[in-house]
Amino acid sequence: MPxxxxxxxxLRPRPFLLFGTQSPPRFILNTLKLALFTHLIWEHFYAxxxxxxxxxxxxxxxxGTLVLHSKLHSRGRGCKVGDLVSAIHPMDSSxxxxxxxxxxxxDFVCVDPDPDLGGxxxxxxxxxxxxxxAGDNLPLSRDSRKYxxxxxxxxxxxVIASIWPLRWYQNGLVLVEDPGSRI
Amino acid sequence: xxxxxxxxxxxxxxWHHLPHxxxxxxxxxxxxxxxxxxxxxxxxPRAHKxxxxxxxxxxxxxxxxxxxxxxxxxYKCDVELGQDGEGKIKCRPVVRLFRKCMTVMVEVTELEKYxxxx
Numbered sequence: 610m611p612x613x614x615x616x617x618x619x620l621r622p623r624p625f626l627l628f629g630t631q632s633p634p635r636f637i638l639n640t641l642k643l644a645l646f647t648h649l650i651w652e653h654f655y656a657x658x659x660x661x662x663x664x665x666x667x668x669x670x671x672x673g674t675l676v677l678h679s680k681l682h683s684r685g686r687g688c689k690v691g692d693l694v695s696a697i698h699p700m701d702s703s704x705x706x707x708x709x710x711x712x713x714x715x716d717f718v719c720v721d722p723d724p725d726l727g728g729x730x731x732x733x734x735x736x737x738x739x740x741x742x743a744g745d746n747l748p749l750s751r752d753s754r755k756y757x758x759x760x761x762x763x764x765x766x767x768v769i770a771s772i773w774p775l776r777w778y779q780n781g782l783v784l785v786e787d788p789g790s791r792i
Numbered sequence: 793x794x795x796x797x798x799x800x801x802x803x804x805x806x807w808h809h810l811p812h813x814x815x816x817x818x819x820x821x822x823x824x825x826x827x828x829x830x831x832x833x834x835x836x837p838r839a840h841k842x843x844x845x846x847x848x849x850x851x852x853x854x855x856x857x858x859x860x861x862x863x864x865x866x867y868k869c870d871v872e873l874g875q876d877g878e879g880k881i882k883c884r885p886v887v888r889l890f891r892k893c894m895t896v897m898v899e900v901t902e903l904e905k906y907x908x909x910x
Contacts (some may be wrong), residue, residue: 666869667883690890690897691864711864711888716897717823720813722888723868730902732819734812734826746869747886757807782890785861 653680657772658695660707664744664751668693668778669707675773676707678766685740685761690716691782693768696742699756707768708752709781712741714761721754723747733758740764816902823898859893861900 624630661673698704712718712735720731739758744750770777869883891898
């Protein structure tokens with residue numbers, strides 16, 4: 610059945626900025642496809658997210674940084690000690706935190722390595738399914754020293770780069786070539 | 793240097809009562825008595841051999857000799873006033889030392905303070 614004559618002008622192909630010349634229904638469909646595709650990439654692959662605060666000095670600036678999240682590492686998949694991760698705050702689900710992983714399940718970790726900040730002399734074996742998070746700037750970071758081991762399921766993404774200034778983040782854990790000089 | 797095993801109850805730190813917390817002096821015993829890692833099915837022949845060898849690494853002395861040492865640098869940052877009166881962020885490093893033993897990471901940052909461990 611042909612469309613009624615009053616609808617014909619609406620169905621006529623028109624030039625659009627992104628999709629070339631196409632009819633309005635096709636344009637709406639393509640816009641929807643693009644939106645869903647963007648949503649898929651953003652939620653499950655990669656996202657660019659701003660972060661702010663003094664807890665990760667000097668790795669991240671205090672004024673704010675745009676960082677690249679890899680959602681392929683959500684729920685701690687493939688994360689290792691020394692990685693930067695973004696997680697949901699274990700005591701307030703509306704807050705997101707960006708910290709470094711210090712321990713994965715089964716690891717032995719010092720609760721606080723700096724006796725000046727209290728808590729020296731105690732260690733913890735990380736329970737199954739949890740990790741130990743700490744900010745790079747120990748005095749100004751509220752992290753696992755405050756709220757204990759964090760469930761791996763709260764990890765949203767691994768932080769792999771800062772967009773501006775452009776910089777890739779390496780794993781912070783470095784092999785000591787000459788252990789005799791350190792211990 | 794030993795600290796009490798169970799600190800007074802503090803509502804702000806309910807996790808301080810976890811059985812997973814212990815004084816650093818107990819690390820050698822805790823490490824030796826850690827639960828055996830669950831076998832992942834099916835084990836690769838080489839991985840299985842490594843796991844068997846790992847069972848011998850149950851004393852920290854053996855850990856020292858066989859497990860590679862890693863370091864992770866964290867910081868203590870503070871704002872200091874410069875000559876021109878402007879605040880500048882100064883960071884001093886806090887080095888954390890780890891031994892990677894098969895699949896387990898053991899932090900040895902504080903352990904070096906306790907000499908004579910076995």
